Amino acid sequence: KNEVEQSPQNLTAQEGEFITINCSYSVGISALHWLQQHPGGGIVSLFMLSSGKKKHGRLIATINIQEKHSSLHITASHPRDSAVYICAVIQGAQKLVFGQGTRLTINP
Amino acid sequence: DGGITQSPKYLFRKEGQNVTLSCEQNLNHDAMYWYRQDPGQGLRLIYYSQIVNDFQKGDIAEGYSVSREKKESFPLTVTSAQKNPTAFYLCASIRDGASEAFFGQGTRLTVV
Numbered sequence: 051k052n053e054v055e056q057s058p059q060n061l062t063a064q065e066g067e068f069i070t071i072n073c074s075y076s077v078g079i080s081a082l083h084w085l086q087q088h089p090g091g092g093i094v095s096l097f098m099l100s101s102g103k104k105k106h107g108r109l110i111a112t113i114n115i116q117e118k119h120s121s122l123h124i125t126a127s128h129p130r131d132s133a134v135y136i137c138a139v140i141q142g143a144q145k146l147v148f149g150q151g152t153r154l155t156i157n158p
Numbered sequence: 159d160g161g162i163t164q165s166p167k168y169l170f171r172k173e174g175q176n177v178t179l180s181c182e183q184n185l186n187h188d189a190m191y192w193y194r195q196d197p198g199q200g201l202r203l204i205y206y207s208q209i210v211n212d213f214q215k216g217d218i219a220e221g222y223s224v225s226r227e228k229k230e231s232f233p234l235t236v237t238s239a240q241k242n243p244t245a246f247y248l249c250a251s252i253r254d255g256a257s258e259a260f261f262g263q264g265t266r267l268t269v270v
Contacts (some may be wrong), residue, residue, distance in 0.1 A: 081259070083258075
């Protein structure tokens, strides 16, 4: 079992839909990152969370430390949101662990 | 502005040649990491370094080598011993005692 599990692995939706991507982890962490990777592109850091909730434009990220769970939400999704979204956690003494990623496709 | 710089973004090499990927940070971070991503797969740890002149193997270190002569720099060499070097390579860093990681843009290596 991976230390960081993301769901779903693949998600296809229509433009305008509300999107939720989930990340669960098995051990205590000091921080969690949400990353975005467009096809053939590099990695972009969207959020860093250690508690609560953050919002940037149409993107919202939440974390529940007690439940070891984080969610990334996209409101009013658009085809340009199509990308792989990756959850990464920092555990203990600088151990950085990535989830497998969620491939999101938004159809016009 | 502080950050991590990976270069180049795209790299092509002939089979059998060694190639070195650059990772530089001006964040004064102690820990630096190299990951590999294959198409449709997650990121896997190749090597990491938590202090200058010291580094540790990750899960898939075979066919790779690194050095950490300076705090700012952690270059990764893909050697001819790496059977399938074509992949996306990501460098990351974390400041000692801090809870935030920084990520390079990545280098996409294609071996022909």
